[in-house]
Amino acid sequence: MERQSTYTATATIDEHGILTSWSEGAERLLGYDSPAVVGRPATALLAADGSTARRILAGRERWNGTVPLRHRDGRLLELGVLAHRRISAAGVTDWLVVSAVTARPGPPRGEPLEEWTFLQxxxxLAIFDADLRLVRANRRMEHALALPEAAMRGLRLPHILPGAASEEADRSMRQALESGRPQETQARLGPEFGRTTMFSPLKDAGGRVRAVCLSTEVPAPDSAGRPRPPGESGSRVGSAADQARAAQELGEVTVPRLADVMAVDLLDSPRDADEDPAP
Structure with a gap:
């Protein structure tokens, strides 16, 4: 059986830096089977100082970049990886580390006008191939995910953006691919995305589905031009009682440590253009 030209290597690392799981893709990539590495420090696989990796990850929720790793046969491999810090319902912290390995050429680009339309x-917008691996992402998608296309290429959505919403989106993409009909989900992928996400099958001249395009609305901006999360009416956080309590607490901290007397002036926030003035 011919091997797929693209596969994903995954591993999980606990908060102490110990490998807790090792996928078949990771074994294929580095030559070590699971019993040989699970339970060992992840830094043992690095072809560099492990303290540097710990320093880079400290305080981060996610990291992507190139990591020098040592293959079992001694070869040095420079691999692009994406690492997500996760916290379970029980409060246990670990890292999910993924790397897409591909021998495919870069994704084809269209005519200039088509390319400009997609990118701008x-x-x-993102395009996923028949294996549901990302092949293209436009600039707005890169901004929404805070990741460049190169860091996501070859990965499935749950590896790019772990979570229940991505798992649901992945299932909807599979349905679009197999049925040839558009699908949609109301699962929100993140704060930069709207509630509705569409999955459109992309067909060749013969009508065969070759890929799926993911597209989503964006939250309407608020009065300051910032994206407003879906379902948010624009009401302001903080009642008069909250403001008074905050002023009191500020006074208790300041007086008498820093001053004998303190005054706090609370100013009205500017109203949205579509908001009726207070009676």
Missing amino acids: SPFP
Whole structure:
């Protein structure tokens, strides 16, 4: 059986830096089977000082970049990886580390006008191939995910953006691919995305589905131009009682440590253009 030209290597690392799981893709990539590495420090696989990796990850929720790793046969491999810090419902912290390994050429580019349309669309767009691996992402999608296309290429959505919403989106993409009909989900992928996500099958001249395009709305901006999360009416956080309590607490901290007397002036926030003035 011919091996797939693209596969994903995954591993999980606990908060102490110990490998807790090792996928078949990771074994294929580095030559070590699971019993040989699980339970050992992840830094043992690095072809560099492990303290540097710990320093880079400290305080981060996610990291992507190139990591020098040592193959079992001694070869040095420079691999692009994406690492997600996760916290379970029980409060246990670990890292999910993924790397897409591909021998495929870069994704094809269209005619200039088509390329400009894709890249400059105001909506987040991404194209996933028949294996549901990302092959293209436009600039708005890169901004929404805070990741460059190169860091995501070859990965499935749950590895790019772990979570229940991505798992649901992945299932909807599979349905679009197999049925040839558009699908949609109301699962919100993140704060930069709207509630509705569409999955459109992309067909060749013969009508065969070759890929799926993910597109999503963006939250409407608030009065300051910032994206407003879906379902948020624009109401302001903080009642008069909250403001008074905050002023009191500020006074208790300041007086008498820093001053004998303190005054706090609370100013009204500017109203949205579509908001009725207070009676």
